[in-house]
Amino acid sequence: xxxxxxxxxxxxxxxxxxxxxxxxxxxxxxxxxxxxxxxxxxxxxxxxxxxxxxxxxxxxxxxxxxxxxxxxxxxxxxxxxxxxxxxxxxxxxxxxxxxxxxxxxxxxxxxxx
Amino acid sequence: xxxxxxxxxxxxxxxxxxxxxxxxxxxxxxxxxxxxxxxxxxxxxxxxxxxxxxxxxxxxxxxxxxxxxxxxxxxxxxxxxxxxxxxxxxxxxxxxxxxxxxxxxxxxxxx
Numbered sequence: 007x008x009x010x011x012x013x014x015x016x017x018x019x020x021x022x023x024x025x026x027x028x029x030x031x032x033x034x035x036x037x038x039x040x041x042x043x044x045x046x047x048x049x050x051x052x053x054x055x056x057x058x059x060x061x062x063x064x065x066x067x068x069x070x071x072x073x074x075x076x077x078x079x080x081x082x083x084x085x086x087x088x089x090x091x092x093x094x095x096x097x098x099x100x101x102x103x104x105x106x107x108x109x110x111x112x113x114x115x116x117x118x119x
Numbered sequence: 120x121x122x123x124x125x126x127x128x129x130x131x132x133x134x135x136x137x138x139x140x141x142x143x144x145x146x147x148x149x150x151x152x153x154x155x156x157x158x159x160x161x162x163x164x165x166x167x168x169x170x171x172x173x174x175x176x177x178x179x180x181x182x183x184x185x186x187x188x189x190x191x192x193x194x195x196x197x198x199x200x201x202x203x204x205x206x207x208x209x210x211x212x213x214x215x216x217x218x219x220x221x222x223x224x225x226x227x228x229x230x
Contacts, residue, residue, distance in 0.1 A: 010162070046222070046223070047222050047223065048123075048125075048208045048210075048220030048221050048222050048223050049163065049208070049220050050220070051217075051218065051219075097162055097163075099162070104214045105151065105214055107153075107165050107168075108153075108163075108165065108218070109165075110155075110162030110163050110164065111162050112160065112161055112162050113162055
């Protein structure tokens, strides 16, 4: 596609529910990144994939967060047993390589009640 | 673990004025310093970036000034326009998975 596509754009979950957020990167982009952006803050790194390999997951805040990119293109960020503190915008970005311009999607806004 | 400190949090400038946003970083290993522009409901988009081998980079109305010894860099927007009203994030890193973002500056340019 022309840009990074994320879905859903908005998700409301009850505390304790599991959610799955999808990212469709720019075709041909090897690197894919997930960020968490709290209200009024800058993006915080969560995890990074090079093709299908998850090379860095040091930013995932707890073991309730899980990300995958099984075929090296579309990625899913899963949050189990959601908590109120998980409420944020989850941004996906892709790039041609580990360096170079990051292209961000519009984000998925998660609200946990 | 805020490795990039950005100021001010918000900025109001008259049309035609100069907008200046400042950032400071801690990790001397960082060698890539981008600025991102974010409009409401959109993801951040790269505006301009600099590497530490130069002290200044200019693209149109946007200029980055870089001071390696002080570990500081700034964004200058000349002839600011209402369409520039957005949130601006500085960032620093050596690779994209190391990228650390500032907390953002909300710029309002009044007509």
